[in-house]
Amino acid sequence: MALSRRHLLAAPAALATTALLPGPLLAAVAAQTPTLPDLSDWEAVRAQFALDPTYLHFASFFIASHPTPVREALEGYRRAMDANPFLVVERAMFEDDAHNLPLQVCSEAADYLGGKAAEVCLTRSTTEGLALVYHGLPLKAGDEVLTTVHDHYSHHESIRLATARANASMRKIALFASSATASVDEIVGNLRAAVRPATRVVGVTWVHSSTGIRLPIREIAAMLRDLPSPPLLVVDGVHGLGATDETVATMGADYFCAGTHKWMFAPRGTGLVWANAAN
The missing domain is CATH 3.40.640.10 (Type I PLP-dependent aspartate aminotransferase-like (Major domain))
Structure with a gap:
């Protein structure tokens, strides 16, 4: 896989980020979402997590702290949905494949897994x-x-x-x-x-x-x-x-x-x- 561990923080944003949202929906969410930060060194990577500095955190096996790109992508998507619920839901769920958000997420996930989009099902856990x-x-x-x-x-x-x-x-x-x-x-x-x-x-x-x-x-x-x-x-x-x-x-x-x-x-x-x- 071309995706390195250092650049892994950019991957989870694929579940909410603008790269997956074509056409008018892309424009609507892109206007609300900051660009991804420079993650070229580990200090920059560590800085993406709003973790309490008084603790040593070894619990990613349980549930992970959202890094900045994921927090901002989620917030950008929320703002876009609040601004135009019909546009976001209609284009992301019920239009053609090029505008179908779940299908686009499956495609991104399949690239990471090494498979095909049709082999991926999205779940909650x-x-x-x-x-x-x-x-x-x-x-x-x-x-x-x-x-x-x-x-x-x-x-x-x-x-x-x-x-x-x-x-x-x-x-x-x-x-x-x-x-x-x-x-x-x-x-x-x-x-x-x-x-x-x-x-x-x-x-x-x-x-x-x-x-x-x-x-x-x-x-x-x-x-x-x-x-x-x-x-x-x-x-x-x-x-x-x-x-x-x-x-x-x-x-x-x-x-x-x-x-x-x-x-x-x-x-x-x-x-x-x-x-x-x-x-």
Whole structure:
């Protein structure tokens, strides 16, 4: 990807900034939104955050402080909407594709993920994305969803509710004995040994918030593809997206769900699902 970590602050503004808003809507919002600041050095980057200097802030895993470009883009969009609600809503939602704001955001997100706009769904959080994916899967009685004890409550609940509705089942396994000594071979091997003929879906988390373990998604995906009946791979990617130099669309997942208001520093209440178009 051409987008560097240093220039990452410009990316979340894509969810609200003027670069996505063509025609009259672009002009309306552009008039209300300042240009992006110079982010060529880390002091300039740090200065974008209005964080309380009396604290040491290590909580981006929870919810990120909005940097200046995002705060100003949100405020500019709000001013434009207040000035002409009809123009903003009508052109952004109901006109042709060139003026459709959600479609333009999907295109920008796809460029970052390495995929196509048609493969991206906009959500409000990782939780919402996981729920949409699991409840959209064609599970049936007797099917199994295999997940791990390391996954977040929201991931487990999405699986539990979807399998209960379909009269399917869920099973949790440990991928490693100790996070301090976990290896790629141990993780992939334990997962391979746990897959059964009834396993239709495998759900994992890319980066574990509890330990910081980053799962070898590419190796896991390759192992699953080699099985006689490969199960779908669903990835909770919220703690990797924006924090890891990876091209999501080439990792091998079938579904990748992530909020963007953490390591991407995007507006709160934003997220996405990337889905493999082959599915």
